[in-house]
Amino acid sequence: MPDFVFLLIIIALVFVVFSFILSIIPLGLWISALAAGVNVRIITLIGMRLRRVPPAKIVNPLIKANKAGLDLSVDKLEGHYLAGGNVDRVVDALIAAQRANIPLGFERAAAIDLAGRDVLTAVQMSVNPKVIETPIVAAVAKDGIEVKAKAKVTVRANIDRLVGGAGEETIIARVGEGTVTSIGSAESHKAVLENPDSISKNVLNKGLDAGTAFEILSIDIADVDVGKNIGAMLQTDQAEADKRIAQAKAEERRAMAVAQEQEMRAKVQEMRAKVVEAEAEVPKAMAQALREGNLGVLDYQNLQNIIADTKMRDSIGKSDDLGKEKGDK
Incomplete structure (x- = not known):
């Protein structure tokens, strides 16, 4: 019984060791590469593991490129992967370009891919616009x-x-x-x-x-x-603008006319005030003339008669004007 347990332990240890070795050395991928005619050394695959490069993302595109007749190396593909490129897409683009007789090298394809453009789509667009x-x-x-x-x-x-x-x-x-x-x-x-x-x-x-x-x-x-x-709309807008300008100018002229009229009225009022003031000076002058003997009593009476006659004529003229206005109505 102890020998059986010891045997199980040994088998388990061997399985663990073998699994650890397979996790470091991708034997299945190495065998697939050899079967496809791609010479990849085991030490190269182990180095990819240590550089944290998935060997499958390098070996599988390399197998595809080799089958398509492209001359690519592991170092170029791994370098492009480490630079942040898409190795599988670049290889597909190179294969498509070769089939379509489009001159495209690996360096240019890698540069296009690293520039952020889809190199495979670009090749396909060259074939199919x-x-x-x-x-x-x-x-x-x-x-x-x-x-x-x-x-x-x-x-x-x-x-x-x-x-x-x-x-x-x-x-x-x-x-x-x-x-x-x-x-x-x-x-x-x-x-x-x-x-x-x-x-x-x-x-x-x-x-x-x-x-x-x-x-x-x-x-x-x-x-x-x-x-x-658009032409008619612009002409309509221009006509509307011209109309507003004309209205503004007319309003300006009207305002100026009103201002001039008010100014004339002010002048007339001023002249009337001066006339009233002058008329107020007439009795004073007549009184002064009477005192100084320059104006006699008969002259004064004649002047009053003339003034009375003038007022009577004015009243008669006003009554005639009123009669004519009533007749017109």
Whole structure:
């Protein structure tokens, strides 16, 4: 019985030791690499474990690359992984590029991947171009009519300009700018509606893909609509502004006329006050003339008669004017 227990303990120890060795040395992965014709040393796999690099993420892409006929080394793949790259995606991109006869080396593919771009998608886009749909762009033709257009841009990835090249947002912005320029240079909105392809031709000839990561293959106008009559709206606004200016000037002239009228009334009041003041001086002057003997009693009586006659004539004239007014009514 003790021998049996001792045997079980030995078997358990052997199993533990063997499991520990397998956790450090990936024998299964090493055997798979040998079966695939990839020469990977055991010490290399152990070094990956010590550098905390999953051996499967290096060996499996290496096997795939070897079967596709690519000449890649373990050091390159491990270095790209340690730099933060996606080894499997880079290898898939290299295989796709080789099948499509696209010149793409490992260093450039790794640089594209580390730059944050999907290198596999870029290779696929080089083979199968992508269609980018722009938002609706509104512009005004020379006749003042607003035209709304939406374009579809067919682009192909440019592998050589993926690192440092502008993205889709730049393409959309440039196409929108070119569309606005083309519509704005049209003589009328009817010309745009009749020949929408003129917009795409003008925009395509501007070389809008310069400095971008794409190559523009074609620009097609998907939809063209007529918008508002901007010219008429601007003329209406201008007329309304002119009307307000004229009203302001008229109000200014009216205010000036009222001010002048008030000023004239003030002058008349002032003149009447002076007349009253002068009339008040007449009796004083007459009294002074009587005292000094310059004016006789008969002269004074004649003057009073003249004044009385003048008042009588004024009253008669006023009564005649009232009678005429009543007759007119």
